[in-house]
Amino acid sequence: MKLVESVPNFSEGRRENIVREILSEAEKYSKVKILDWSMDFDHNRSVVTLVGEPEDIEHAVFDMTKKAVELIDLRDHKGEHPRMGAVDVIPFIPVMNTEMKECIEMSKRIGKRIGSELNIPVYLYEKSATSPERENLANIRKGEFEGFFDKIKDPKWAPDYGPNEVHPTAGVVAVGAREYLIAFNVNLGTTNIEIANKIARAVRHISGGFRYVKAIGVELKEKGMVQVSMNLTNYKKSPIFRVFETIKREAQRYGVPVINSEIIGMIPLKAAINTMMWYLQLDDFDENRIIENKILNTFFE
Amino acid sequence: MKLVESVPNFSEGRRENIVREILSEAEKYSKVKILDWSMDFDHNRSVVTLVGEPEDIEHAVFDMTKKAVELIDLRDHKGEHPRMGAVDVIPFIPVMNTEMKECIEMSKRIGKRIGSELNIPVYLYEKSATSPERENLANIRKGEFEGFFDKIKDPKWAPDYGPNEVHPTAGVVAVGAREYLIAFNVNLGTTNIEIANKIARAVRHISGGFRYVKAIGVELKEKGMVQVSMNLTNYKKSPIFRVFETIKREAQRYGVPVINSEIIGMIPLKAAINTMMWYLQLDDFDENRIIENKILNTFFE
Numbered sequence: 001m002k003l004v005e006s007v008p009n010f011s012e013g014r015r016e017n018i019v020r021e022i023l024s025e026a027e028k029y030s031k032v033k034i035l036d037w038s039m040d041f042d043h044n045r046s047v048v049t050l051v052g053e054p055e056d057i058e059h060a061v062f063d064m065t066k067k068a069v070e071l072i073d074l075r076d077h078k079g080e081h082p083r084m085g086a087v088d089v090i091p092f093i094p095v096m097n098t099e100m101k102e103c104i105e106m107s108k109r110i111g112k113r114i115g116s117e118l119n120i121p122v123y124l125y126e127k128s129a130t131s132p133e134r135e136n137l138a139n140i141r142k143g144e145f146e147g148f149f150d151k152i153k154d155p156k157w158a159p160d161y162g163p164n165e166v167h168p169t170a171g172v173v174a175v176g177a178r179e180y181l182i183a184f185n186v187n188l189g190t191t192n193i194e195i196a197n198k199i200a201r202a203v204r205h206i207s208g209g210f211r212y213v214k215a216i217g218v219e220l221k222e223k224g225m226v227q228v229s230m231n232l233t234n235y236k237k238s239p240i241f242r243v244f245e246t247i248k249r250e251a252q253r254y255g256v257p258v259i260n261s262e263i264i265g266m267i268p269l270k271a272a273i274n275t276m277m278w279y280l281q282l283d284d285f286d287e288n289r290i291i292e293n294k295i296l297n298t299f300f301e
Numbered sequence: 302m303k304l305v306e307s308v309p310n311f312s313e314g315r316r317e318n319i320v321r322e323i324l325s326e327a328e329k330y331s332k333v334k335i336l337d338w339s340m341d342f343d344h345n346r347s348v349v350t351l352v353g354e355p356e357d358i359e360h361a362v363f364d365m366t367k368k369a370v371e372l373i374d375l376r377d378h379k380g381e382h383p384r385m386g387a388v389d390v391i392p393f394i395p396v397m398n399t400e401m402k403e404c405i406e407m408s409k410r411i412g413k414r415i416g417s418e419l420n421i422p423v424y425l426y427e428k429s430a431t432s433p434e435r436e437n438l439a440n441i442r443k444g445e446f447e448g449f450f451d452k453i454k455d456p457k458w459a460p461d462y463g464p465n466e467v468h469p470t471a472g473v474v475a476v477g478a479r480e481y482l483i484a485f486n487v488n489l490g491t492t493n494i495e496i497a498n499k500i501a502r503a504v505r506h507i508s509g510g511f512r513y514v515k516a517i518g519v520e521l522k523e524k525g526m527v528q529v530s531m532n533l534t535n536y537k538k539s540p541i542f543r544v545f546e547t548i549k550r551e552a553q554r555y556g557v558p559v560i561n562s563e564i565i566g567m568i569p570l571k572a573a574i575n576t577m578m579w580y581l582q583l584d585d586f587d588e589n590r591i592i593e594n595k596i597l598n599t600f601f602e
Contacts, residue, residue: 003592003593003596005592033595033596033599035592035595035596051592051595051596052596095592095593096593240581241580241581244580244581258582259582260582260583260584261581261582261583262583262584262585263581263583263586263590265590266590266591266592266595267590267591267592268591268592268593269570269591269592269593269594272573272574272577272591273573275576275577275580275581276573276576276577276580279542279545279576279577279580280541280542280545280562280564280576281559281560281561281562282561282562282563282564283561283563284563285564287593289564289566289567289568290567290568290569290570290573291304291306291336291352291396291397291567291568291569291570292304292396292397292569292570292588292593292594292597293570293593293597294334294336294352294567295304295334295336295352295353295597296593296594296596296597298334
């Protein structure tokens, strides 16, 4: 069985009935699972997390997009979060037995359909980007909905699919593929924030650390601890265990113990199995050796 | 969702059509998954591994038992493996969200039905045993089918359920509950079998080690290594990570490295998650934070 996640962001975070109508488009697919959805009033935005087989996810997300375009009018939209479309961004993320390449293909197929069937300009971003300046979503979104009526006239910002004209009510949309992001925090037995900052600098990419790690030091005043707070943007290439072991070693340098750590939200089974395999020195093991996963596979046979 | 495993053993390992007829009784239950089945000609025995929700498993195993009793005649049965029944032994094993207590209850309910509906004497064993001498299956099976016609007359060996008389063609059966067994081997960078033997003695229960560990030293001549070969009979109370770390420390004592390790067959998700949690020092995590497991649960809602 193959599993892909998608986390479409919709520019509606106040009227629950509208968000529910969009969700119901996904619920029509019996094999698509809505893992999570949330509305934010201040951002006026909702975020939905869906998981399922690639084809089902692709169809469900297209149907949700179509419904959102019917129901959301960006001309009336105000909120704190920057946005450029009724459907603002659609990422596809490989979860199980799926290659990044397949998620890129999914993003291109759905992008093409959104362009031609819904008349919305589509920008491919991250792994799907067609030029380096389109990799970063913030770059694409700069100027937001209101600014895009001008921005789109710049040949540098011609859309990858769809018309060369902003959709009057739905704006434009970014579609792309990216790796699963794991939020991982390590708590240190000290109140000295400088030590957390130093360790964060040691492990994060920007200052010479692991390529797929973003990290900052954070004070946890109530707990009397400091934290190395991280996003692992590619757990296959900069894995949890290696980052954790490096943090432990760096903390030793300062005579500081690691008290505990936290994984925020959900993770793919593979991330847990890779961690077990490394620590137990297992050379020959994989997710199919987990009873529950074997059973899950039978439902997708 | 709750998951229970059962591994019934049938005294037929030569005629595949008979084994398949027994299997087809389980296949009638759409939510019961046959993880594995194997026939052994020399043992003249087959072993089936089923997983599913407790109620489904209980019904599937009863139907398989009924079919096996119809098709197998122990009077004709010859094989190397000791046996006392057409269905020789039925263990129930908690896999997910299930307590041992529930598996004991399952074994008693199905034992009662086998006794009254199929007229077969039933002995409860392991965690279900009604006296200490019935905990060990080998104790119950002593004398085998042929010997049971006398053994059953001894008041000490009166069955827990069913008639006080051996079934003429199906013999008697042992039914019980036990923990999931993990076969775990650690390979050492030495050819000195004495070191593997010493470490095996250090970790195994019988010689003072962990309560739920059985261990022996084994020579791997082709690989130029020796192995500590183990059965972990309760991975919750004598967990893989603690046994592994103890072996690594003992090996250091002899200046010997741990080269790698092996888990044989399948394991419950919980065993992998507990291992990850211990090594990463996660205090707050569980199986429901694994995406694949969350999806599996939706199929059992």
